[in-house]
Structure formats: C-alpha cells, structure tokens
Amino acid sequence: MAAKQGKSPFELLGLMEYLLHILILIGIYVILSVSLNLLAGYTGLLSIAHAAFYGVGAYVAALLALRLHSPFLINIFCAVILSGLLGLLVGLPSLRIRDDYFVIATFAFQVITFSVLNNWVSFTGGPMGLPGIPPVSFGGLVLSPKWVFFLLVLLFAVLVLLISWRLVASPFGRVLKAIREDEVFAASLGKDVSYYKVLVFVVGAGIAGIAGVLYAHYISFIDPTSFTVMESIFIISIVIIGGAGNLWGSVIGAVVMVALPELLRFVGLPNVVAANLRQILYGALLVAFMMARPQGLLGEYSFGKGGGR
Amino acid sequence: MTGEALLEVQGLSKFFDGVKALDDFSSVVNRHEIVGLIGPNGAGKTTLFNILTGFLAPDSGQVFFKGTSLVGCPPHGIASLGVSRTFQDLRLIHRLSVLDNLLLSFRDQAGESLGGLFFRWPQCRHQENENTSLALSLLESVGLKEKDGEPTGDLSYGQQKLLSLLCGLASGAELLLLDEPVAGIAPVMIAQLLSVIRGLPNKGRTVMLIEHNIEAVMAICHRVIFMDAGIKVSEGDPVTVRNDPRVIAAYLD
Numbered sequence: 001m002a003a004k005q006g007k008s009p010f011e012l013l014g015l016m017e018y019l020l021h022i023l024i025l026i027g028i029y030v031i032l033s034v035s036l037n038l039l040a041g042y043t044g045l046l047s048i049a050h051a052a053f054y055g056v057g058a059y060v061a062a063l064l065a066l067r068l069h070s071p072f073l074i075n076i077f078c079a080v081i082l083s084g085l086l087g088l089l090v091g092l093p094s095l096r097i098r099d100d101y102f103v104i105a106t107f108a109f110q111v112i113t114f115s116v117l118n119n120w121v122s123f124t125g126g127p128m129g130l131p132g133i134p135p136v137s138f139g140g141l142v143l144s145p146k147w148v149f150f151l152l153v154l155l156f157a158v159l160v161l162l163i164s165w166r167l168v169a170s171p172f173g174r175v176l177k178a179i180r181e182d183e184v185f186a187a188s189l190g191k192d193v194s195y196y197k198v199l200v201f202v203v204g205a206g207i208a209g210i211a212g213v214l215y216a217h218y219i220s221f222i223d224p225t226s227f228t229v230m231e232s233i234f235i236i237s238i239v240i241i242g243g244a245g246n247l248w249g250s251v252i253g254a255v256v257m258v259a260l261p262e263l264l265r266f267v268g269l270p271n272v273v274a275a276n277l278r279q280i281l282y283g284a285l286l287v288a289f290m291m292a293r294p295q296g297l298l299g300e301y302s303f304g305k306g307g308g309r
Numbered sequence: 310m311t312g313e314a315l316l317e318v319q320g321l322s323k324f325f326d327g328v329k330a331l332d333d334f335s336s337v338v339n340r341h342e343i344v345g346l347i348g349p350n351g352a353g354k355t356t357l358f359n360i361l362t363g364f365l366a367p368d369s370g371q372v373f374f375k376g377t378s379l380v381g382c383p384p385h386g387i388a389s390l391g392v393s394r395t396f397q398d399l400r401l402i403h404r405l406s407v408l409d410n411l412l413l414s415f416r417d418q419a420g421e422s423l424g425g426l427f428f429r430w431p432q433c434r435h436q437e438n439e440n441t442s443l444a445l446s447l448l449e450s451v452g453l454k455e456k457d458g459e460p461t462g463d464l465s466y467g468q469q470k471l472l473s474l475l476c477g478l479a480s481g482a483e484l485l486l487l488d489e490p491v492a493g494i495a496p497v498m499i500a501q502l503l504s505v506i507r508g509l510p511n512k513g514r515t516v517m518l519i520e521h522n523i524e525a526v527m528a529i530c531h532r533v534i535f536m537d538a539g540i541k542v543s544e545g546d547p548v549t550v551r552n553d554p555r556v557i558a559a560y561l562d
Contacts, residue, residue, distance in 0.1 A: 166348035166427065171420030171437060174413050178402055189414050189480060190361065190388030191421075199423070300404070 020146040024218060026258045027153035028211050031160045033206035033250040039243030040236065041299065042168055044180030048232045049090060049106035052113035053083040053205040057212025059117060062130045062222055072136045072217065073236050079209040087205025088198065090110040095197040110229050117224040129223025131286025136217045153214055160207055164247055167203070176200060177245070237282060241289050243299025252297055257282070315340045315484055315515050316361075316392075321370030323356055323539075330356040332539040334370070338484070338517055341510040345530035345547070346519045349559060353539040355397060355518045358486050362394045363387040374484065389416060393471045393482030397489045397519075403462030406452065407472060410461050411444040412437070414476040419534075447475050451505065467498030474505060478514070485509065488516040491525050503529050527551065536558070 003259065014054045022117050029309035039045040057079040064078060136143045136152060143149050167173055175196055178186040183193050216222050234257070242253020261278040269277065283299060289296060316338040323331040332355040338344050347372045359365040359370055363384040368419040372379040373463045379387050388394075393414075395523040401410050418440070420433035451471055456464060457497035464472060470490060477485045490506065492500045500521070507529045509516050518524050526533060526547065543553040550556055 001362045170425055170426055170433065171412070172422070174409055175421050177405060178413050179402060181402045182400055184364070185396075185402065186413075187384040188388055188394055188396070188400070189476070190385050190387045190416055192383075213388070
C-alpha cells in the first residue's frame, strides 16, 4: 500500500487532514484500477505490470520537477507519453503470446522496472529514493492545502472515468469485450485483434502514469518500494473485488480496499498489529471473493470462469 | 443469374504432418452463386475454409477474391475485404446480447477507432443508430426481434446458427462461407435457414457452404463440389454430382 505509515495518523494530522489523505489515496487508486480494468476487465489482459507504469509516471514527474523544475502540466504530459511508450514497448512483444505467457511477460517487466529503479542509483536515487519533490503549482501558485490537491486528484479521476466510459460504452468497448471472449470470432468479423490489444495496453499504461505523477507530487518522496509487484497485485485485487468489466466496480473497489483497512485503526489495535493484519485482510478478502463471488461486487466477468466461450 | 468469377482458387495444398488435408484444389465461385461443398469427414472442407479466411496458410496455391490475392492476408484483413464466415462449432459471444453480436459484425465503424470516439462522436452515434435499426430489421426478418436484448447464450442452437448467418449479412460481406449452417438443428429451423440462404443471391450475396445434409444441399445449391481425402472428386450441378458413381461409392462406403 502506498501510504507511508508514521505513528498514529491522529497524532500527526487533524481528523480532516487524515480524511483528505484517505480520499486522495482513493482517487489515485481509482485512476489505477480503472485503467487496469480497461486491460484486465474489458479486454481480458491480466497485466501484472501496472505498478511499473505507475512507478514510471512517478519517477518521470519527480525527476523533471527536481532536475528541471518543470511545471506540473509538463510533467504529467511527459509522464503519460513515456509510460505509454513503455507500454507500447512491452505490449508489442508480450501481446503476441497468449494468456498465461502474457501474464508472465508483464511480471518480468514489472521485476525489471523495479530493478532499474532500485539499482540505477545515480539517476533514480536507488533505494534512497527521491526526496523533496515540490508540491503542484500553477504559475507560482502552490497548491499546498490538502483539500486543493484533493480537488486536483478528483478532477483527474473524473477525467479518467469519462475517457474510460467513452472507451467501454461504445463500439470500441464492444470490440474489446469480443476480444476478451473469443479472439477468433473477433478476427473473423474483421477486427484487428493485436492492434486493439496493444492500443488498450498503451492507453492503460499512460493512464497509470497519471496516477504516478499525482502520487509523486503528493507524497513528495518516492522510492522503488511503492512500485513493486505487490502493488500491482493490490491494484488487481481492487479490480477483481470491485468487479472486472465494470468501471463503477473499480471505483467502489478502490474505496473498499483503501478505506477498509483504515477501520482497523478504530478498533483499538496496536499499529504494528494493524499493519500486519491489513495484508491478511487483503488476502482473505481476495480468497473469499474468488470462492463466493468471482465476478466481484459489480462485475459481469470473472477470470477463468467460462473464459473464451 | 450468375455472373463473373468472385473467388478463384488455384492449386491449393495443405499438409498436416505429412497427411494431405488438401491436395491441389482448384475451383471458381461466381457472383450470386450458391456452391455446396460435400464430402465425408476429413475430406478437407473446413481446411479449405480456414485457408480461404486466413486462419491457415496453404503450403502452396493461390486464392483470389475479386482479383486480390488472399494468401498471406490475416483473417481480419480478409474479413474486411468482404469475405465472411461462420464456424462449424458456432462462435458467438454468449455473454453479449443478441443485438450486440450483430452490431459487432458491421464493418468500418467510426466508433471502433479512438479518432472516431474522441473527435467524431456525433458521426459514431449516427452510424450506431443506423446499424441498430438495420440489425433490428434483420432480426425481425427471421422472427428474432423480441430476443434482441437477451444474452446470446440463451438462444436455442438453431437460433444461434441463424444469428451467426445474420452476422455475416450485417457485415455486408459479398462472399459468405457457411460451415454446416443447418447441422444439428430442428427441421423447422432448417427450413427457415434454407429459405434465408436461398434468398441471398437476390440480395447480391454469394455463398459457399459446407453441409452434410444432402437434401439441404440439393434444395438450395446451384452447383456442388464433392471432395474426398483433400481432392476435388466431382463438380457440377447438384443432380449430376449426386448421380456420380464416385460420389455414390464414397457415401455407401
């Protein structure tokens, strides 16, 4: 999980600040899970590399802001282009292979990305990370209050939802679903299956980059541990529990998965226990959903069940 | 009623691990013709369809559709040229509605490209509305209109065969390759399907179909090709082929 846990948040922040913090994280995870849903839920491409694209977005923004003092909008533009290009680079070879092998190929890319971030010390700061990333500012106007940043995240989350909605609730989305269900049938109807797969992969990667930029500017310190394969699996969990193939499912999934563990704090558990319990909770939740409700809270599609036709 | 050549097949051969699936197969399908492909299992009929639609590459030979070579062209490219096919094992998207399966079949949809979605949305909407009313009238013509919103998986087998034929029609394809369009369905549905297929040449379509139901083939085909072991054994009008001693021998075996 993304939040850098200090002591109890109540000691550090006021209740309002704390709530805004949770809402900002939810917003970032909505962007991540909605974009992964385009790949996994609608097109059937279960990618384990989403945290890698998220990380690329964060590092691009951090490095641009720190080294070149470039403004936020430039950072977000460059981050989207770069993570999208990387998506193209990964997608072209990976999408030639099928199902299980695609999952493994994205896993490999995830591992490579983490390794580069962790070991290219002179450029990325390695395990020490990149501290002191400036907050978002527009022409000298710094968006320092938390609620202003929350509004910015909200704006981007809504924008991403609108774009995704246009993509899925259209003939384009119908083609994606057809590819998910039966590639041969889609091809026989004249749909260029590989083109659509690569395109969606690039779009998903680019959107994940947006989340990375927001995260970097918000937290002001990034290191590679925020972008591990565990993070990818966390995003996948949001998509599955919320419901694959349903955009609102991803929104609800992000709310549940980010907010639910916070409730553990209120039952009076010591912080150390609560942190460990969270991992167990995620695992238990995922298993429970897989067994009792594989299509998630709002989903129409479940992985592996009646896949193909 | 038939016209010039629409599809030309020249010397197609395909081997699977040394087994001849298709051996030097040549034929011509003319415009507005219904050609039946018969023969025992393993005769190479479906292999021929798979090569014609780009799902298999031939070892040798050529295929021309309206003069354009199809060999080496990917399946979606061939479909875009106007060659549509159905599958013996019926491929349809069960989880999508009947109407969505049909809408999926239309070619050249602006709403299937990013440019259309984000820069020409009114055109996408307009086209989608037109396609929808066209799809609904197709469904109405075969009495499936009330089923438009149902998941395709809920249709009977015969209705699904009918729907996959409609998908080919919706695609606007000039050449329809139908793999066993009436196999395994109730007699009433067979009659309905045959009457739809029989009417296709008048709507500017050309049909090549594989079918084991000889009665059906005799009833609607203008010309019949009999294949055995990858070889074209006999070709001609239905009665001639049916009375060909080699055909009779093969079916009595």
